[in-house]
Amino acid sequence: MKLYVWGTGCGAGELMDRALDPSLVTAFIDSEPFCASFLGRPVLRPEELKDREIDLVVVASRRAEEIAARCAELGIGEEKLFFARSNWRLYDRNRSYPRVEGLFDADFLAALRTPQRAVRDPLWAGENALEEKDLENDYVRVRTLEAICRRLGSVEGAAAELGVYRGAFARCLNALLPERTLYLFDTFAGFDETEASEEGAGFTQAHRNTSAERVLALLPHPGRAILRPGLFPATAAGLEDERFALVSLDADLEESTLAGLRFFHPRLSPGGFLLLHDWGSPRLPGVARALERYEAELGRGLPAVPLADVNGTLVIAK
Numbered sequence: 389m390k391l392y393v394w395g396t397g398c399g400a401g402e403l404m405d406r407a408l409d410p411s412l413v414t415a416f417i418d419s420e421p422f423c424a425s426f427l428g429r430p431v432l433r434p435e436e437l438k439d440r441e442i443d444l445v446v447v448a449s450r451r452a453e454e455i456a457a458r459c460a461e462l463g464i465g466e467e468k469l470f471f472a473r474s475n476w477r478l479y480d481r482n483r484s485y486p487r488v489e490g491l492f493d494a495d496f497l498a499a500l501r502t503p504q505r506a507v508r509d510p511l512w513a514g515e516n517a518l519e520e521k522d523l524e525n526d527y528v529r530v531r532t533l534e535a536i537c538r539r540l541g542s543v544e545g546a547a548a549e550l551g552v553y554r555g556a557f558a559r560c561l562n563a564l565l566p567e568r569t570l571y572l573f574d575t576f577a578g579f580d581e582t583e584a585s586e587e588g589a590g591f592t593q594a595h596r597n598t599s600a601e602r603v604l605a606l607l608p609h610p611g612r613a614i615l616r617p618g619l620f621p622a623t624a625a626g627l628e629d630e631r632f633a634l635v636s637l638d639a640d641l642e643e644s645t646l647a648g649l650r651f652f653h654p655r656l657s658p659g660g661f662l663l664l665h666d667w668g669s670p671r672l673p674g675v676a677r678a679l680e681r682y683e684a685e686l687g688r689g690l691p692a693v694p695l696a697d698v699n700g701t702l703v704i705a706k
């Protein structure tokens with residue numbers, strides 16, 4: 389079978405680590421390849437697909453519409469596409485699942501067949517800062533962020549994100565809070581290899597695909613952003629007296645998440661929120677463990693509301 393996987397980002401990393409054997413993949417496809425091979429298989433540009441024999445293209449990216457349109461231009465029919473991230477969207481593009489049964493891990497496929505339900509109307513009736521592409525990230529997560537930003541009002545302090553990757557969520561923070569300084573903490577080159585040693589090869593390789601320049605170019609108000617590249621918490625040095633109104637903590641791993649909680653939680657302003665991404669994710673159990681450890685240090689549980697978004701964000705209130 390001539391099987392292609394579209395994407396070499398974290399969607400593809402997760403698909404390969406969880407559900408698909410790399411030896412079955414003829415090649416990966418990426419319009420902006422950051423490496424010549426991904427998990428030992430070649431990475432092609434879309435135009436290189438022309439005139440190739442293709443049985444199936446598994447789209448492991450959120451940009452389903454754009455990729456479907458590109459495939460149509462390349463003469464690849466919709467019947468050859470399968471969208472492995474389609475259910476993160478407002479509707480599921482896949483019309484048929486039986487054709488990929490047996491190819492993917494059964495649990496992965498069962499999860500994919502359960503589409504996410506969407507909130508119908510925007511939660512912020514005011515100016516519409518978000519774009520359609522922002523909602524493709526994780527509809528419930530982003531719409532909830534919109535509502536939280538509305539609620540922040542005059543709460544004092546900056547916004548911050550620990551764990552920025554390619555900047556998709558940072559873009560939303562910056563768009564929704566144009567008046568606030570936005571601190572962005574990341575290596576902008578992937579995880580610390582020692583801390584991520586037990587994660588899959590797809591997970592670690594995919595997260596290297598970013599840069600500080602790329603993140604800045606994505607922001608609607610880049611002048612408000614202060615990038616702190618390198619390994620957190622060392623990169624927070626000098627910010628001890630800063631206060632935060634909103635923090636997105638999305639470091640995936642236990643020690644970095646704990647370091648984030650220790651630094652940001654005491655510095656949250658009253659009325660502020662800390663969004664602990666992946667708290668409910670069974671794939672990243674270190675996040676919930678880090679919160680348990682932090683709460684044990686404090687000697688109390690924190691007031692928090694779990695979200696029913698894709699990866700189980702916990703909204704911690706101050």
Ligand SMILES: C[S@@+](CC[C@H](N)C(=O)[O-])C[C@H]1O[C@@H](n2cnc3c(N)ncnc32)[C@H](O)[C@@H]1O
Nearest residue numbers: 551553556557574575578579619620638639644
């Ligand atoms: C899941 S990604 C973040 C995704 C991003 N928040 C989004 O929603 O688009 C996790 C990021 O955390 C970063 N990270 C994890 N631990 C870190 C640490 N101690 N210092 C700096 N960056 C870290 C990794 O480099 C990776 O880019």
